[in-house]
Amino acid sequence: RDGRGGRQTQRRPRDVSAPEVFTENFYLMHRKCQAARYKVHMPGCECPKISSHRLLLKNAPLPQGGRKEEQVIGGDREVIEGGLSHGNGSNDNDAMPSPKDMLDGLVVLPDIKRANAIYLCLGTEMERLSKSSQERLEAELKLKSEVFSTKSENVNSSEDYKSTAAQIVFKMSCAICLLRCEPNGFVCVSSPSVRSVEMARDMARRRATEKKANDRNLHPDHCDYICVLP
Numbered sequence: 061r062d063g064r065g066g067r068q069t070q071r072r073p074r075d076v077s078a079p080e081v082f083t084e085n086f087y088l089m090h091r092k093c094q095a096a097r098y099k100v101h102m103p104g105c106e107c108p109k110i111s112s113h114r115l116l117l118k119n120a121p122l123p124q125g126g127r128k129e130e131q132v133i134g135g136d137r138e139v140i141e142g143g144l145s146h147g148n149g150s151n152d153n154d155a156m157p158s159p160k161d162m163l164d165g166l167v168v169l170p171d172i173k174r175a176n177a178i179y180l181c182l183g184t185e186m187e188r189l190s191k192s193s194q195e196r197l198e199a200e201l202k203l204k205s206e207v208f209s210t211k212s213e214n215v216n217s218s219e220d221y222k223s224t225a226a227q228i229v230f231k232m233s234c235a236i237c238l239l240r241c242e243p244n245g246f247v248c249v250s251s252p253s254v255r256s257v258e259m260a261r262d263m264a265r266r267r268a269t270e271k272k273a274n275d276r277n278l279h280p281d282h283c284d285y286i287c288v289l290p
Contacts, residue, residue, distance in 0.1 A: 078116040080177045086168070086207045090230065092177040095170035098232045100203065103164050103186035105237035113178060114163055166203050168232070181206060207232065247283065254288070261286050 082089035101110050164186055168179035184199035251257045264286050271278055 077176070078119075079113055079175050081117070081163075082177060082179045083182050084206065086179055087228065089168075089177045089179045090228065093170045093172070093175060095172055095175075096230055097171035098168050098230060099171050099235040100232065100238055101167045101169055101235045102237040103166060103184060103189060105167075105235070107235055107237050109169060110163065110167060113169070113175060117163070166199060168203070168207065169235075179207075254290075257288050261288050 080089075080092065099109075101107055163178075163180060166181040166184040168181070169175055170177070181199070181203045183202060189196045189199055249257060249260065264283065268278060
């Protein structure tokens with residue numbers, strides 16, 4: 061009991077374990093974390109959540125003997141690079157990747173406080189995305205294919221999971237870091253009802269005007285120009 065006669069409570073230890081990194085089979089990652097929302101981050105971004113998870117990977121404990129443990133990533137056994145030594149028993153910091161180099165690729169992070177699993181899209185490194193708009197588009201299409209491809213190709217052989225695969229529902233959106241990299245864009249909303257489109261247009265214009273009048277910032281992916289075409 062505490063000094064005021066109340067019942068003494070103990071805080072639960074904070075989970076500081078490194079998240080599991082999946083590089084294929086997004087639905088296995090989703091099955092592990094069961095998040096309802098996901099955010100896609102730029103390669104090497106410095107968003108607070110990515111930075112904290114990158115630090116956890118860097119500081120992952122080294123097993124006895126100085127060798128890294130194998131970890132199942134996306135169904136295959138791979139070695140986590142992180143901040144661990146490179147298998148020779150030494151702990152040479154020069155041989156380790158810097159924290160900023162880790163998670164170099166489009167990262168899908170569960171939109172929760174502490175993720176136990178994250179998804180890294182291979183072949184979408186910052187060096188590639190910085191070359192041209194075409195490279196960025198191809199990287200986004202690659203991630204789209206890996207995440208939203210046919211569920212039967214992404215689930216494992218577990219029959220109970222196959223039976224629920226069709227019911228999997230989650231929302232995925234871009235993090236702020238990804239929205240800022242490509243300021244220009246075009247979105248077309250098609251509808252058989254002109255009235256419904258005009259209502260959406262008027263609503264969007266009204267909200268933008270209200271925010272500007274109250275000195276509030278618009279969302280990074282807001283539309284600068286909204287119109288209705290016949």
